[in-house]
Amino acid sequence: KVNIFWFRRDLRLEDNVGLYHALQSGLKVIPVFIFDTDILNRLQDKKDRRVDYIHQALQRIHKELKKHNSGLYVYHGTPMQVLKKIIQDFNVDKVFCNRDYEPQAIQRDREIADFLLKHHIQLKDFKDQVIFEKNDILKNDLSPYTVFTPYSKKWKENLKNIETLTTDLTHFANYKGPSEIIPLKEIGFEKTELEFTEPELNRDIIDSYGKYRDFPAMDHTTHLGTALRFGTISIRKCVQYAVKHNEVWLNELIWREFFMQILYHFPDVVHQCFKKKYENIAWRNNEKEFKAWCEGKTGYPIVDAGMRQLNETGFMHNRVRMVTASFLTKHLLIDWRWGEAYFAEKLLDYDLAANNGNWQWAAGCGCDAAPYFRIFNPYEQTKKFDKDSQYIRKWLPEDYVEEPVVEHTKARDRALKAYKEALAE
Numbered sequence: 001k002v003n004i005f006w007f008r009r010d011l012r013l014e015d016n017v018g019l020y021h022a023l024q025s026g027l028k029v030i031p032v033f034i035f036d037t038d039i040l041n042r043l044q045d046k047k048d049r050r051v052d053y054i055h056q057a058l059q060r061i062h063k064e065l066k067k068h069n070s071g072l073y074v075y076h077g078t079p080m081q082v083l084k085k086i087i088q089d090f091n092v093d094k095v096f097c098n099r100d101y102e103p104q105a106i107q108r109d110r111e112i113a114d115f116l117l118k119h120h121i122q123l124k125d126f127k128d129q130v131i132f133e134k135n136d137i138l139k140n141d142l143s144p145y146t147v148f149t150p151y152s153k154k155w156k157e158n159l160k161n162i163e164t165l166t167t168d169l170t171h172f173a174n175y176k177g178p179s180e181i182i183p184l185k186e187i188g189f190e191k192t193e194l195e196f197t198e199p200e201l202n203r204d205i206i207d208s209y210g211k212y213r214d215f216p217a218m219d220h221t222t223h224l225g226t227a228l229r230f231g232t233i234s235i236r237k238c239v240q241y242a243v244k245h246n247e248v249w250l251n252e253l254i255w256r257e258f259f260m261q262i263l264y265h266f267p268d269v270v271h272q273c274f275k276k277k278y279e280n281i282a283w284r285n286n287e288k289e290f291k292a293w294c295e296g297k298t299g300y301p302i303v304d305a306g307m308r309q310l311n312e313t314g315f316m317h318n319r320v321r322m323v324t325a326s327f328l329t330k331h332l333l334i335d336w337r338w339g340e341a342y343f344a345e346k347l348l349d350y351d352l353a354a355n356n357g358n359w360q361w362a363a364g365c366g367c368d369a370a371p372y373f374r375i376f377n378p379y380e381q382t383k384k385f386d387k388d389s390q391y392i393r394k395w396l397p398e399d400y401v402e403e404p405v406v407e408h409t410k411a412r413d414r415a416l417k418a419y420k421e422a423l424a425e
């Protein structure tokens with residue numbers, strides 16, 4: 001008999017809870033990854049950096065496993081099809097994995113668990129992606145938190161010493177596995193310019209994070225979003241360091257968990273405003289203006305610079321994400337779901353919970369969102385956070401001239417009116 005370890009959002013060998021337990025089980029462990037066609041078929045761009053990122057992370061794991069006389073089995077299909085094949089090919093005792101909290105993933109895992117159980121195989125899942133999950137952090141009345149500050153207070157109170165786990169790779173031994181993993185081409189994708197680098201905690205950045213993080217030209221944030229999304233770095237390692245060295249950065253990691261628990265407890269937010277009254281907003285949804293926003297041609301330099309950074313690199317600085325999101329929802333009165341979908345397509349660090357939570361925050365309709373009447377003024381934001389226009393110059397071409405799609409004061413008044421009317425109904 002063998003055990004299967006199914007890699008998903010935890011593409012690392014080090015400090016991986018589910019993998020650790022699989023290796024402790026005493027049986028040989030077959031490590032598996034599935035390129036899920038249900039997800040891949042939805043991606044428009046065949047040069048998707050995220051697919052390439054995953055592929056490169058898998059190659060690294062495979063290379064490491066080879067040293068231990070093992071290898072990674074990478075499949076292409078729906079998880080159900082693939083697991084059906086796996087249980088035919090191997091005499092499987094249990095399938096180990098780490099938990100995922102997105103509604104579709106929960107549904108998938110439920111179906112897989114039911115299917116496996118029919119074959120007397122248990123799906124054993126573990127908490128790995130977060131420090132606190134599900135009902136770990138609740139209010140005294142046992143309901144979930146919907147406001148960040150008290151949530152983070154309780155989160156910190158509940159935090160005990162964090163231990164990381166050492167993986168004993170010798171347990172993989174003697175199950176050789178395939179010599180190579182499936183090439184990108186075979187799953188219908190192409191290589192991009194992306195070079196996978198081993199994610200590391202950059203101490204210089206984290207130690208002075210609070211001071212410089214808001215200035216986009218300084219680029220003084222960790223860029224660990226993608227590593228946290230795909231689990232190429234362990235959250236416990238990050239939190240351990242943050243607790244010791246920088247509380248401002250720790251708070252960002254707590255925001256990540258805050259939105260994850262919101263998504264878990266209120267899965268409706270995927271399609272709807274957290275605050276239901278905001279569904280009454282009469283969005284203008286002008287397609288031409290949306291296109292100008294996507295292409296970085298709104299005539300507002302800070303917005304256009306941000307959108308061009310996103311289009312070119314798959315990353316945008318957090319301050320500018322807030323400005324561009326506010327601009328789309330307030331200045332252009334375009335439904336936050338349009339912006340959310342565009343970011344989802346482009347961001348290398350795209351994460352459903354964080355993206356949805358932050359878009360709803362920017363639109364004012366989310367939990368603990370800024371009040372709707374606080375509308376970012378892109379010029380004031382530039383003065384405060386990019387006063388020498390260094391960021392703007394970096395991302396806009398020298399011959400950049402764009403007529404503003406809308407005048408600021410007019411747009412502001414229009415947004416206030418639309419929001420007020422929606423909330424009065």
Ligand code: FAD
Nearest residue numbers: 221222223224225252256318321322325350351354355358
């Ligand atoms: P750092 O500033 O170094 O922070 C460390 C980590 O903390 C991040 O990598 C991330 O995992 C987490 N984090 C930081 N800020 C937030 C936040 N506000 N909400 C949730 N987690 C946070 N973040 C994503 O990970 N994926 C998204 O799809 C995403 N979409 C966003 C959309 C909008 C409109 C806005 C305003 C923000 C969005 N964010 C998203 C949050 C934030 O902008 C990014 O996490 C951050 O810019 C990533 O850069 P970094 O890795 O250098 O993060």
